[in-house]
Amino acid sequence: MKSLDDVVEFHGHICPGLVLGYRVSIVALKKFGDRAEDEEIVAIVENNSCAVDAVQVVTGCTFGKGNLIFKDYGKQVYTFIKRPSGESLRISVKWESPQETEEEKEMWEKYIRGDRSEDVLKAVHYRKSRKIDSIIHAGDEELFTIKKVRMEPPEEAEIYPSIRCSLCGEKVMKPRAKVRDGKIVCIPCFEKDIK
Ligand SMILES: [Zn+2]
Numbered sequence: 301m302k303s304l305d306d307v308v309e310f311h312g313h314i315c316p317g318l319v320l321g322y323r324v325s326i327v328a329l330k331k332f333g334d335r336a337e338d339e340e341i342v343a344i345v346e347n348n349s350c351a352v353d354a355v356q357v358v359t360g361c362t363f364g365k366g367n368l369i370f371k372d373y374g375k376q377v378y379t380f381i382k383r384p385s386g387e388s389l390r391i392s393v394k395w396e397s398p399q400e401t402e403e404e405k406e407m408w409e410k411y412i413r414g415d416r417s418e419d420v421l422k423a424v425h426y427r428k429s430r431k432i433d434s435i436i437h438a439g440d441e442e443l444f445t446i447k448k449v450r451m452e453p454p455e456e457a458e459i460y461p462s463i464r465c466s467l468c469g470e471k472v473m474k475p476r477a478k479v480r481d482g483k484i485v486c487i488p489c490f491e492k493d494i495k
């Protein structure tokens with residue numbers, strides 16, 4: 301099982317979003333067992349925040365393997381689908397960050413106006429660690445609404461042959477190739493204005 305340290309190493313820093321994504325992933329793995337070596341689990345993520353990096357590292361649902369599907373809804377919702385059964389888990393984040401003090405609000409205002417003085421940085425950093433701490437110590441039921449659902453697993457990623465674009469000469473996977481003036485071209489060449 302990947303640790304929070306592994307996740308931080310991949311992501312580059314620790315932040316509340318990443319820790320939430322880590323907790324989401326642990327719930328998914330508790331339900332489905334092992335990390336996906338191949339495409340046994342598919343994740344549908346409804347945002348592209350820091351959390352998604354944790355999902356990739358911990359669950360093995362990755363952009364490159366094609367078993368991470370991004371829906372640009374701006375929602376903190378993560379659905380995991382087991383192949384081939386279609387058994388699924390929909391995890392929606394309901395966690396609320398701890399109440400900010402007046403002073404913290406003020407410091408945050410200064411921070412977003414570009415103030416990087418020692419006091420401001422200290423306050424912002426402290427606020428961030430309080431959030432992270434709260435997420436780490438909360439129970440699953442405080443963090444998430446978890447629903448068992450059943451979904452049709454998406455098709456497995458297919459491997460397509462490449463063909464060459466007749467304009468730039470670069471390779472393009474066949475289903476993305478276009479035809480322009482009777483010639484096979486890639487999308488950027490297709491969309492480029494030809495003088
Ligand atoms: Zn982050």
Ligand SMILES: [Zn+2]
Pocket residue numbers: 465466467468469470485486487488489490
């Ligand atoms: Zn081209």
